[in-house]
Amino acid sequence: MHTFSTTAASSTSTTNSRKAEWTMEPREQTATAPLKLYAAWYCPFAQRAWMALLHKGLDFEYIEVDPYRKSRWWLQVSRNHAKVPVIVNPAARDTASTTVIDSTRIVEYLEDLVPHTRPLYPSDPNAKAELRFRADHINKRVVPYIYRLLEAEQPGEYRDTSTAALLEGLEELANAMSQSGPFFDGTTLTAIDILLVPFAYRIDVLLGHYRNFSLPTSGVVWSRYQRWYETMCSTAIFQGTLTDPENYRQHLIEFYLPYSRGQGQKDVTAID
Numbered sequence: 001m002h003t004f005s006t007t008a009a010s011s012t013s014t015t016n017s018r019k020a021e022w023t024m025e026p027r028e029q030t031a032t033a034p035l036k037l038y039a040a041w042y043c044p045f046a047q048r049a050w051m052a053l054l055h056k057g058l059d060f061e062y063i064e065v066d067p068y069r070k071s072r073w074w075l076q077v078s079r080n081h082a083k084v085p086v087i088v089n090p091a092a093r094d095t096a097s098t099t100v101i102d103s104t105r106i107v108e109y110l111e112d113l114v115p116h117t118r119p120l121y122p123s124d125p126n127a128k129a130e131l132r133f134r135a136d137h138i139n140k141r142v143v144p145y146i147y148r149l150l151e152a153e154q155p156g157e158y159r160d161t162s163t164a165a166l167l168e169g170l171e172e173l174a175n176a177m178s179q180s181g182p183f184f185d186g187t188t189l190t191a192i193d194i195l196l197v198p199f200a201y202r203i204d205v206l207l208g209h210y211r212n213f214s215l216p217t218s219g220v221v222w223s224r225y226q227r228w229y230e231t232m233c234s235t236a237i238f239q240g241t242l243t244d245p246e247n248y249r250q251h252l253i254e255f256y257l258p259y260s261r262g263q264g265q266k267d268v269t270a271i272d
């Protein structure tokens with residue numbers, strides 16, 4: 001059984017028993033009520049938002065939903081986007097409630113909310129622009145190819161081109177990683193680590209299982225990537241998002257079986 005129910009009657013709020021472990025006294029939080037994170041346990045995009053919340057030590061309520069059930073309630077919560085993650089910052093005395101959709105925007109929003117608490121973006125505008133460039137790279141040149149390769153059940157051109165594009169996109173990232181590490185940009189964890197690791201994990205677990213895919217191991221660049229990946233998987237904020245940690249890997253594999261047969265969500269495979 002998952003710690004988090006995946007049946008998720010869409011209006012059910014799941015109060016997690018481990019919540020106390022994740023929440024720290026917010027230093028800069030503006031709203032008095034906790035943020036609401038609408039998420040799904042298997043979703044790498046939601047994992048980004050969750051990790052960022054943990055990193056920032058913000059007080060939040062985790063609400064498990066089935067984003068594919070387009071109930072009126074869910075459409076209304078998600079501003080008709082109907083995808084997890086969604087963050088809602090409830091109305092406070094002098095502010096209206098705010099709803100933020102899209103994982104990359106959510107990470108930025110959490111930074112803006114508490115910029116001085118364990119910053120995720122560099123203050124230097126040039127370094128920040130560089131980080132955003134890498135974030136776009138992950139979203140456009142890595143993520144779609146993971147889903148493409150996952151849905152490529154039959155060997156052939158689609159599978160081969162997806163594999164090649166994924167390797168190319170990842171190698172470019174690995175080349176840009178700090179040489180001394182352990183994080184992407186050096187000694188401090190930044191947004192780029194959070195944006196990448198949920199997908200690095202799906203490459204390892206899902207593509208490893210369904211496509212017998214593994215990354216090259218030789219050479220300085222791939223060793224760097226591997227070291228980064230192991231570091232990130234061992235962080236408390238990554239581990240803290242693995243619902244039912246001992247069985248998470250297996251549950252993920254089971255959940256993505258339809259995807260591996262070409263029956264998954266299509267828009268995640270789209271490329272600009």
Ligand SMILES: N[C@@H](CCC(=O)N[C@@H](CS)C(=O)NCC(=O)O)C(=O)O
Nearest residue numbers: 043045067068083084085102103104
């Ligand atoms: N670009 C979005 C993608 C989010 C996304 O596709 N989430 C999936 C679950 S992993 C979802 O909610 N799918 C529901 C649907 O497409 O109907 C983000 O970064 O947050």
